[in-house]
Amino acid sequence: MYKIKTFNQISVKGLERFTRAKYEVGSEIGNPDAILLRSHKLHNETLDTTVLAVARAGAGVNNVPVAQYSEKGIVVFNTPGANANAVKELVLAGLLLGSRGIKTGIDHVKTLHNVTDASELHKTLEAQKKQFAGNELMGKTLGIVGLGAIGSLVADMALALGMKVVGYDPALSIEAAWRLSSNVQKAENLHALLARCDYVSLHVPAIEATHHLINKEALAQAKSGMTLVNFARESIVDPEAIVAALDNTKLKGYICDFPEPVFYGRSDVIAMPHIGASTAEAEENCAIMAAEQIIDYLENGNIKNSVNFPAVSMARCDGQRIIFSNNNVPKVLGNVLSVLADNNVNVIDMVNKSRGDLAYNILDVEQMENGDVIQEIANVEHVKTVRLID
Secondary structure: OOOEEEEOOHHHHHHHHOOOOOOEEEOOOOOEEEEEEEOOOOOOOOOOOOOOOOEEEEOOOOOHHHHHHHHHEEEEOOOOOOOOHHHHHHHHHHHHHOOOOOOHHHHHHHHOOOOOOHHHHHHHHHHOOOOOOHOOOOOOOOEEEOOOHHHHHHHHHHHHHHOOEEEOOOOOHHHHHHHHHOOEEEOOHHHHHHHHHEEEEEOOOHHHHHOOOEEHHHHHHOOOOEEEOOOOOOOHHHHHHHHHHHHOOEEEEEEEEEOHHHHHOOOOEOOOOOOOOOOOOOOOHHHHHHHHHHHHHHOOOOOOOOOOOHHHHHHOOEEEEEEEEOOOOHHHHHHHHHHHHOOOEEEEEEEEEOOOOEEEEEEOOOOOOOOOHHHHHHHHOOOEEEEEOO
C-alpha cells in the first residue's frame, strides 16, 4: 500500500482519486511515498527518506526546494493549466477595474449613506457620474508577457473583446505555440511590447530570470498611461519602481494580486489578497491533476508535469517494470543494462530521457528470478534512485 502525506486542505475530489485498496492518505502519515500540498513551505521540513515524489496543487513551486529534491532523485510535480480559467477571469476583472471608474464609483456611493431621499440621491449621482467615466477595452492593445496555459487563455479572451493582442515569451514551447491564436502579434522583446501597449498582463513564473522583470528601466520604455496587471507573482515587479512610475504618470494604474505596504492609500493601485486561483473549481482541478500525476508515477513510473524531471511515459507490458534516475553522464544506462544481461534479465521495452543534469529511465523486463538485481542497479555509479514496479 502506498502512503500519501498531505499538507494544507486538499480538495476532497482530488483525495478521492486515491483508492482505499491501494492508498493511505492523511496529514499525520509517517514514511510517506509521496507528498501532496498547496502553499505549505517545505524548505524547513525534514523529509522522510521514503519520499519519491512531491506534487504541488498549483502552478508555482517556490514553496518547494526543487534543487535539493533533485539531488535526492525526488520528482516534483506541479499542475499547470488547472487554475488557468480562474486566473483568466480575474484578469478580465482587473482589466475592467483598470479601465472604468468602477471601484472609485462604488466607494463614492458609500459616502452618500446620509442621503435618505431616493430622488435626491439619483439626482446627485447623475450630476457626479462624469468623474467616474472610463474607457472601453475594445480597440485597445493588450500586451501579454508569458504565453503559457494562462497567457494563451487571456489572449483568446482579449481578442474576443475586440482588443489587439501583442505577446512576448522567450521560452514559448511548441505545445503553447500551437494553442496560440494566429491573431496574436509577436513582440521581439519586453521593451518593444511595453512601448506599444495600453494594458500589459504578466503571466511568467517566479524564477531568478524573472525577478523584478518589471523594473525602473523596463517601465521607462512603457507607453505613457499604460495600465499594468499582475496576477502571476509579486517578485516579478519592483514595487518601488511601480510607485515611481505611477507618480510620474508613466503608469495609469497597477492592478495586482499582491498587496505591498508601499501601495497603501493609493487610488491608482487595486491590490487583491492573492485570490487568483481561489475558486472551488480551480482547487478541485489542481487537486485532481496532482493526485493523478502521483498515482501514475507510483504505479507506472510515468512522469507528467514535473518541474525537475523530463516528461516520460510508456505503456505497460507484461512482466515487471524497473525505473531509475541518474546523473546525466555517459555509460550509466549501459552499465545498468549490463547488470540485467549478467542476470539473464530480458528487456521487453524501454525509454530513456534527460533534463539538465538528470536522466530518467523506464525498462519493462521479463519476470526476474534474482531478487538482488535492483540492489545491483542501485550500486551502479551515478544512479540516484531505482524502483521495481510489479
